[in-house]
Amino acid sequence: MTPRATIHDVAAAAGVSVATVSKAVNGRYGISAATTARVLDVVQQLGYESSLVASSMRSRRTSVIGILVADFEPFSAEILKGVGVALADSRYDLLAYSGSRQRETNGWERRSLSRLSGTLIDGAIMVTPTVDTTSAEIPVVAIDPHTGRADLPTVESDSFGGALQATRYLIELGHRRIGFLAGRPDLRSATLREAGYRQALADAGIQFNPALVRVGLYKRETAKAPAASLLSMTDRPTAVFAANDLSAIAIIQVAAELGLDVPRDLSVIGFDDIPEASQMNPALTTIRQPMKKLGATAAGMLVSLLNGEILPQNHIRLPTGLVRRATTAPPQI
Amino acid sequence: MTPRATIHDVAAAAGVSVATVSKAVNGRYGISAATTARVLDVVQQLGYESSLVASSMRSRRTSVIGILVADFEPFSAEILKGVGVALADSRYDLLAYSGSRQRETNGWERRSLSRLSGTLIDGAIMVTPTVDTTSAEIPVVAIDPHTGRADLPTVESDSFGGALQATRYLIELGHRRIGFLAGRPDLRSATLREAGYRQALADAGIQFNPALVRVGLYKRETAKAPAASLLSMTDRPTAVFAANDLSAIAIIQVAAELGLDVPRDLSVIGFDDIPEASQMNPALTTIRQPMKKLGATAAGMLVSLLNGEILPQNHIRLPTGLVRRATTAPPQI
DNA sequence: AACGTTTTCGAAATCATTTTCCAAATCGCC
DNA sequence: GGCGATTTGGAAAATGATTTCGAAAACGTT
Numbered sequence: 001m002t003p004r005a006t007i008h009d010v011a012a013a014a015g016v017s018v019a020t021v022s023k024a025v026n027g028r029y030g031i032s033a034a035t036t037a038r039v040l041d042v043v044q045q046l047g048y049e050s051s052l053v054a055s056s057m058r059s060r061r062t063s064v065i066g067i068l069v070a071d072f073e074p075f076s077a078e079i080l081k082g083v084g085v086a087l088a089d090s091r092y093d094l095l096a097y098s099g100s101r102q103r104e105t106n107g108w109e110r111r112s113l114s115r116l117s118g119t120l121i122d123g124a125i126m127v128t129p130t131v132d133t134t135s136a137e138i139p140v141v142a143i144d145p146h147t148g149r150a151d152l153p154t155v156e157s158d159s160f161g162g163a164l165q166a167t168r169y170l171i172e173l174g175h176r177r178i179g180f181l182a183g184r185p186d187l188r189s190a191t192l193r194e195a196g197y198r199q200a201l202a203d204a205g206i207q208f209n210p211a212l213v214r215v216g217l218y219k220r221e222t223a224k225a226p227a228a229s230l231l232s233m234t235d236r237p238t239a240v241f242a243a244n245d246l247s248a249i250a251i252i253q254v255a256a257e258l259g260l261d262v263p264r265d266l267s268v269i270g271f272d273d274i275p276e277a278s279q280m281n282p283a284l285t286t287i288r289q290p291m292k293k294l295g296a297t298a299a300g301m302l303v304s305l306l307n308g309e310i311l312p313q314n315h316i317r318l319p320t321g322l323v324r325r326a327t328t329a330p331p332q333i
Numbered sequence: 334m335t336p337r338a339t340i341h342d343v344a345a346a347a348g349v350s351v352a353t354v355s356k357a358v359n360g361r362y363g364i365s366a367a368t369t370a371r372v373l374d375v376v377q378q379l380g381y382e383s384s385l386v387a388s389s390m391r392s393r394r395t396s397v398i399g400i401l402v403a404d405f406e407p408f409s410a411e412i413l414k415g416v417g418v419a420l421a422d423s424r425y426d427l428l429a430y431s432g433s434r435q436r437e438t439n440g441w442e443r444r445s446l447s448r449l450s451g452t453l454i455d456g457a458i459m460v461t462p463t464v465d466t467t468s469a470e471i472p473v474v475a476i477d478p479h480t481g482r483a484d485l486p487t488v489e490s491d492s493f494g495g496a497l498q499a500t501r502y503l504i505e506l507g508h509r510r511i512g513f514l515a516g517r518p519d520l521r522s523a524t525l526r527e528a529g530y531r532q533a534l535a536d537a538g539i540q541f542n543p544a545l546v547r548v549g550l551y552k553r554e555t556a557k558a559p560a561a562s563l564l565s566m567t568d569r570p571t572a573v574f575a576a577n578d579l580s581a582i583a584i585i586q587v588a589a590e591l592g593l594d595v596p597r598d599l600s601v602i603g604f605d606d607i608p609e610a611s612q613m614n615p616a617l618t619t620i621r622q623p624m625k626k627l628g629a630t631a632a633g634m635l636v637s638l639l640n641g642e643i644l645p646q647n648h649i650r651l652p653t654g655l656v657r658r659a660t661t662a663p664p665q666i
Numbered sequence: 667a668a669c670g671t672t673t674t675c676g677a678a679a680t681c682a683t684t685t686t687c688c689a690a691a692t693c694g695c696c
Numbered sequence: 697g698g699c700g701a702t703t704t705g706g707a708a709a710a711t712g713a714t715t716t717c718g719a720a721a722a723c724g725t726t
Contacts, residue, residue, distance in 0.1 A: 004451050004470050006682060017706045022684055031704060049447035053386050054682030057711050072417035072427070077410045084405035084431060094405070096429040098417060114382035118337050119712080137337050275407075275608025340713060350676045355714055364674060387712035390681045452682080 005046040014042040025050060056119045064093045065302060066121035067295075068112050068129075071098050073219075073246065074274035075291060076127045079143060082295025083125060090303060095121060113140070123302045125295070130186045139305035141298045144189050153305070155298045155316045159189040159271075162287040162320035163196025163241070166269045169285075169322055170239045171204045174330045175267060178206075179230050179237035181216040181223060181247045190218070193243045193271065212237050216247040223250035231258055231266070238331040239267035245274045245286055252284075252327065263329035273323055282326035290318050338379040347375040358383065389452045397426045398635060399454035400628075401445050401462075404431050406552075406579070407607035408624060409460045412476060415628025416458060423636060428454060446473070456635045458628070463519045472638035474631045477522050486638070488631045488649045492522040492604075495620040495653035496529025496574070499602045502618075502655055503572045504537045507663045508600060511539075512563050512570035514549040514556060514580045523551070526576045526604065545570050549580040556583035564591055564599070571664040572600035578607045578619055585613075585660065596662035606656055615659035623651050 011018045016039060023031050024039035025048075042048075056062040067083055069076040080096055087094050099112045109129040117124065123139040130146040141153045170178050180197050183190030198208050214230045216223030223242075227250050230236065242248035248270030252262050260266050262282060270277060270286035277284040297316055304311060344351040349372060356364050357372035358381075375381075389395040400416055402409040413429055420427050432445045442462040450457065456472040463479040474486045503511050513530050516523030531541050547563045549556030556575075560583050563569065575581035581603030585595050593599050595615060603610060606621035630649055637644060 004447060007684095008682080018683080019685080019707080020705055023705085026684080028685090035705080047443070047447070049444050050684095051452055051682055052448040053389055053452035054711095055684070057386055057390060057682075057713095058684040060711090071421065072414050072429075074414070077414055080413075080429075081405050081407070081410055088404065094431045096405075096413075098427045110380070111382050114337060114380070115385040119384055119386035275612065279608065279611040339711095351713080352676055352678095352715080353674090356675090359714080361715090368674080383714095384712055387681095388714070390683095390712075391714040393681085 004051075005048040007048070007050065010039065010042050010046055010048045013046060014039050053120070060118065062120060062122055063091055064095050064121050065123050065125070065299070065306075066116050067094065067096045067125040067127065068109060068116075069096065069098050069127045070108065072096075074276055075244070075246075075272055078274065078291035079127055079295035079298075082292030082297075083299045084295075085292070086296035086299035087303075092122070092303070092306075123306050125298045125302060128187060128189075130184075139302060141302045141305070143294050143298050144187065146186060146188055153301055153311055153314050155294050155301065155318070156189060157289040157294060157318045158320050159192035160196040160199075162271060162289065163193040163243075164200050165196075165320065165322045166241050166271065166287050167197045167200030168203075169324075170241060170267060170269060170328065171200065171206070173239070173267065173328060175237075175239040176206060176331075177209075177212065177235070177237040177239070179212040179214070179240040181214050181227060181230065181240055181242040181251060183216065183218045183243035183247070185215065187218075190243055197241055216243065216250065218244050218247060220246045220250045223247040224254055227251040227254040228258075231255060231260065237266075239269070239328070242268060242270050245270035245272040245277050245284060248284055248286065248327075249276070249280065252280075263327050264332065267328040267331070269328055277323075278325065285325045285328040286323050288321045288323045290320075293318055337384075338381040340381070340383065343372065343375050343379055343381050346379060347372045386453070393451070395453060395455055396424055397428050397454050398456050398458070398632070398639075399449050400427065400429045400458040400460065401442060401449075402429065402431050402460045403441065405429075407609055408577070408579075408605055411607065411624035412460055412628035412631075415625030415630075416632045417628075418625070419629035419632035420636075425455070425636070425639075456639050458631045458635055461520060461522075463517075472635060474635045474638070476627050476631050477520065479519055480521055486634050486644055486647050488627050488634065488651070489522060490622040490627060490651045491653050492525035493529040493532075495604060495622065496526040496576075497533050498653065498655045499574050499604065499620050500530045500533030501536075502657075503574060503600060503602060503661065504533065504539070506572070506600065506661060508570075508572040509539060509664075510542075510545065510568070510570040510572070512545040512547070512573040514547050514560060514563065514573055514575040514584055516549065516551045516576035516580070518548065520551075523576055530574055549576065549583065551577050551580060553579045553583045556580040557587055560584040560587040561591075564588060564593065570599075572602070572661070575601060575603050578603035578605040578610050578617060581617055581619065581660075582609070582613065585617075596660050597665065600661040600664070602661055610656075611658065618658045618661040619656050621654045621656045623653075626651055 007018050007021050010021045024036045117138045126142045128144045144156050145154050214226035216226050273286045273288035277286050340351045340354050343354045357369045450471045459475045461477045462475050477489050478487050547559035549559050603617050603619035606619045610617040610619050
């Protein structure tokens with residue numbers, strides 16, 4: 001109801017100019033201790049707090065780090081936690097932004113970054129960006145990026161190695177007809193996971209069969225139709241490696257609808273180990289990706305960049321690990 | 334490197350005034366189709382995107398909803414997911430803000446809200462606010478607030494009922510010496526959980542014993558010392574109800590350090606059912622709180638308020654439920 | 667061709683703040 | 697008390713957009 005107090009209100013109440021208030025609040029040199037005290041008194045009384053927007057407009061520094069995500073699904077939420085912890089005792093505030101409106105359209109990253117950068121945030125972490133953000137006016141670190149371009153600092157996990165582990169595990173269990181529910185082909189992680197899948201097959205002397213591959217796009221809703229298509233084949237696979245946990249959840253849901261028992265009739269392994277993976281019933285076997293650490297690492301790199309330091313290495317890859325749970329079993333004979 | 338294109342750059346390149354560019358970009362009435370096309374061409378070429386900060390400065394609407402959290406711990410992260418889903422196909426963007434720097438100081442909510450409101454966000458959701466935000470220039474909905482003040486719309490879960498369930502369950506298992514690790518006394522949820530605990534004891538005819546109560550403040554680090562104090566008593570409790578899952582995790586950690594086996598030597602039950610609860614080993618018995626739904630409900634209320642509607646009810650309470658897992662067992666005789 | 671109406675565009679104000687520069691005041695010193 | 701040096705505080709510009717208002721141009725009507 002009562003409009004916020006502006007710097008003008010404070011100035012009027014304290015009987016000084018707005019410039020003086022600004023200096024007092026920001027501890028700038030050039031006003032006496034007495035005046036500062038008087039101004040701060042009024043600030044206290046009126047509950048004045050400078051507008052982030054207005055101040056960032058003039059002075060380009062804001063001490064706010066932005067993290068740009070397509071939406072707040074489990075993967076980016078975990079990364080957010082990691083960034084938050086890493087930044088907890090830094091001097092930076094954290095602002096997470098998700099452009100709901102234009103999420104589906106291509107290039108949301110560039111647009112959002114452009115809208116926020118320069119003003120509002122001093123640096124940005126972008127989660128799964130698919131465009132080369134050449135228009136970087138501020139330091140940017142990408143997590144799980146589209147491409148390993150040399151100029152943009154990146155953090156990712158070992159998608160190829162993880163996919164290798166996942167597929168090998170299914171093979172060790174005795175599976176031979178192994179399906180693959182792929183991710184977003186525009187993301188580097190997705191192509192690497194497919195490459196790992198194919199490598200593991202090749203290592204085991206199993207012929208790669210394109211008929212066993214579907215594209216699920218990493219999201220639950222988009223994965224359901226391809227999952228249904230895969231499981232409706234007359235000679236359907238006995239096991240499926242899903243490129244991420246949300247796809248795995250989708251395929252398990254579809255399996256249930258088709259009356260298939262997991263893991264008796266179908267083994268499923270995911271990728272990520274999102275919190276939901278261990279909560280579901282049966283709990284999901286998956287490849288663990290250190291999501292919080294991805295976020296914390298990216299935050300650390302960004303802070304270094306903001307301090308004007310040179311990064312010792314521009315691309316960091318973190319290891320993955322197999323987590324055996326209850327959605328995998330040897331195939332039925 | 335290359336600085337962002339501003340509206341002036343576009344105007345100069347298109348040979349029109351900045352006013353015209355603004356109208357073209359925002360589809361305002363008053364310029365010819367030909368000019369609009371020409372301007373949009375240049376916009377495309379230069380990759381111009383209006384600055385959120387600058388535009389929000391003049392026109393007070395931004396179509397951005399803010400969610401203010403102390404930090405991105407599991408509880409608020411879950412709420413964030415819920416808000417994100419609810420807002421996914423609305424016309425609002427979502428901005429989550431955590432003031433790392435001043436998180437510990439009192440009144441961060443009022444400060445952050447004040448810095449962002451008026452400009453930057455059209456409405457706000459505040460998670461666990463402890464101050465009465467009287468200076469609300471924009472619509473605000475509070476989740477799990479300090480107090481049930483009549484004027485601020487709130488969403489919370491049934492803390493009293495949940496605490497009743499939790500304590501009753503421990504009693505049913507045969508426990509009589511039941512400790513309580515309390516939350517932040519300034520939060521309404523914390524006092525309600527303690528009330529539920531005491532009510533359950535009273536119902537069972539067990540005398541309330543203040544010596545079995547410690548204050549853990551809802552956070553892992555702050556809960557460890559009181560947890561250690563509780564478990565170091567000569568006649569320590571056989572079971573502990575922790576006011577939230579993070580406190581429960583802390584007490585289990587302390588128990589391990591003291592060589593106590595959970596649940597053999599000590600039963601522990603938490604509150605929230607954060608994702609981590611089911612992942613730990615042994616998995617945590619807890620009271621499930623519909624965190625995503627809390628967020629989604631708050632988002633819905635806020636959108637209604639922004640549409641100028643009157644809320645049918647100003648305070649919403651969602652039910653909780655017991656989740657039996659592995660950290661609870663009958664007491665050893 | 668004169669006149670009124672409508673369309674199209676630009677100049678300038680505005681939003682809340684910071685910062686630069688300048689004038690006034692104070693101070694120290696002889 | 698006068699003069700230079702230093703403090704102190706204020707006026708104004710600048711930040712990047714939107715919007716109001718007014719001027720000019722185009723257009724239609726008689």
